Amino acid sequence: MKDRPKTLKDVWVYELCPKARQQLQQRRAAPPLVPRSLFQSPSSAPWAEEEMDGLKLGHVRLDRRLKQMLAARWAHPMRSFAASFTSAAEGKAAFRLIESRRSDLCFQALLAPHHQQSARRMAAESVVVLAQDTTALSYSRLRHTQGLGSVGDERHPSRGLWLHTLQAYRTDRIPLGCVWAKLWARPPQSDTAQRNEQSVADKESGRWLEAYQVALGLARRMPQTQVVVCGDRESDIFELYDQAQVAPKNLHLLVRAQHDRLLESGRKLWAELSRQPAGGTMQVQVPRTKTHPARTATLEIKWASVEATPPQVALKKSWQPILLYAVLAREVNPPPGIEPIEWMLITDWKVQSLKMARRLVRWYGLRWGIECWHQVLKDVCGVETRQMETAEALERALTLDMIVAWRAQMLCRLGKQSPNLPAHLYYSQAELAVLEVVKKKKPARSHVATAPAVNLPPTRRR
Numbered sequence: 001m002k003d004r005p006k007t008l009k010d011v012w013v014y015e016l017c018p019k020a021r022q023q024l025q026q027r028r029a030a031p032p033l034v035p036r037s038l039f040q041s042p043s044s045a046p047w048a049e050e051e052m053d054g055l056k057l058g059h060v061r062l063d064r065r066l067k068q069m070l071a072a073r074w075a076h077p078m079r080s081f082a083a084s085f086t087s088a089a090e091g092k093a094a095f096r097l098i099e100s101r102r103s104d105l106c107f108q109a110l111l112a113p114h115h116q117q118s119a120r121r122m123a124a125e126s127v128v129v130l131a132q133d134t135t136a137l138s139y140s141r142l143r144h145t146q147g148l149g150s151v152g153d154e155r156h157p158s159r160g161l162w163l164h165t166l167q168a169y170r171t172d173r174i175p176l177g178c179v180w181a182k183l184w185a186r187p188p189q190s191d192t193a194q195r196n197e198q199s200v201a202d203k204e205s206g207r208w209l210e211a212y213q214v215a216l217g218l219a220r221r222m223p224q225t226q227v228v229v230c231g232d233r234e235s236d237i238f239e240l241y242d243q244a245q246v247a248p249k250n251l252h253l254l255v256r257a258q259h260d261r262l263l264e265s266g267r268k269l270w271a272e273l274s275r276q277p278a279g280g281t282m283q284v285q286v287p288r289t290k291t292h293p294a295r296t297a298t299l300e301i302k303w304a305s306v307e308a309t310p311p312q313v314a315l316k317k318s319w320q321p322i323l324l325y326a327v328l329a330r331e332v333n334p335p336p337g338i339e340p341i342e343w344m345l346i347t348d349w350k351v352q353s354l355k356m357a358r359r360l361v362r363w364y365g366l367r368w369g370i371e372c373w374h375q376v377l378k379d380v381c382g383v384e385t386r387q388m389e390t391a392e393a394l395e396r397a398l399t400l401d402m403i404v405a406w407r408a409q410m411l412c413r414l415g416k417q418s419p420n421l422p423a424h425l426y427y428s429q430a431e432l433a434v435l436e437v438v439k440k441k442k443p444a445r446s447h448v449a450t451a452p453a454v455n456l457p458p459t460r461r462r
Contacts, residue, residue, distance in 0.1 A: 114399075
């Protein structure tokens with residue numbers, strides 16, 4: 001026993017078939033999704049019932065109650081959870097549901113109908129950007145709530161939950177809904193010291209791969225739709241690029257680079273792109289911030305194909321380089337005192353023209369929509385103000401506000417992108433009656449049938 005080696009042995013597996021990985025990843029073909037356009041005429045049922053179609057909580061009464069709770073939250077999204085309901089009896093019934101000890105009333109089951117409807121809206125589009133990101137939900141005031149974890153750092157400790165979602169957007173920025181979500185509490189013990197020796201599946205960063213696998217399944221069910229999975233610098237992990245090698249042809253990656261990766265040529269990523277000739281320029285609208293007004297920025301565009309080598313850590317040393325495409329968008333002549341925009345974008349979509357490079361820059365700009373959705377979730381729906389005794393109850397209440405936040409953001413974008421759409425597509429007769437009264441108090445600007453925009457708080461980073 002004293003001669004036992006102190007290090008793990010390497011196990012090497014030889015592929016007898018060069019396409020073994022593709023064959024192993026093949027699954028039984030899922031049925032294609034039935035498209036349902038966002039602009040399709042609604043049914044006679046209220047929107048909340050239509051959005052939760054297919055909900056199966058084990059009892060018709062529970063299904064009906066959750067739909068009623070969603071409608072109540074939509075009617076008063078800025079109220080507290082208890083004040084959302086019109087009677088004490090409704091409030092008690094709502095709290096009985098979210099505080100139930102039934103294990104089947106889980107986060108994923110409550111969101112499943114919305115995921116399905118969002119996927120159907122995706123299937124009606126030719127191109128969809130799936131933005132994924134993580135946000136912290138702080139419940140530091142709930143000192144006795146069970147099931148919370150750490151969401152702060154050593155200087156600013158806080159308790160709460162982490163939420164990672166995959167949000168679908170049309171190319172005109174109109175949100176189509178959430179197609180996948182993960183909620184978890186971070187344990188107090190850190191595993192930073194062993195990170196390089198761990199599989200990505202054992203790390204929190206595995207959530208980026210989980211979301212990508214969901215997108216992969218959706219892409220197979222809508223072959224007529226080009227699906228672009230978009231992530232910020234935190235999603236710049238080599239395993240994600242590796243998985244893209246066996247993805248269907250209509251699924252693509254678009255990631256903002258964080259690491260100055262070593263290339264097969266021996267050069268680094270930034271040096272390789274900097275030496276490329278400028279292919280052209282494009283203009284983008286930069287929203288205002290607390291300290292600077294909105295402006296129009298001019299970006300210089302460069303692009304190149306690159307062969308990225310894997311990180312030289314224990315689990316990846318034997319991996320092969322991966323062919324990718326990089327697009328560098330860098331602001332020229334920024335205003336004094338303002339940090340210039342610089343995006344290094346990595347994609348598996350073949351980039352061979354200025355037109356395609358510009359398109360990818362615009363698509364990456366759609367990722368900001370998920371930041372706005374986080375803001376609506378927190379500032380409009382007030383999810384961080386909930387006061388419940390368990391994390392399970394917070395999760396169940398959160399599912400309702402996630403759908404409400406999507407619908408609020410969707411109506412806001414529709415009011416800006418398609419102001420002449422008939423309002424009856426998205427508003428009930430009761431809501432239209434209220435809007436008619438409001439309209440009479442203001443100077444006439446357009447026909448009553450125009451869908452008004454929902455006023456949202458000003459955009460800011462979180």
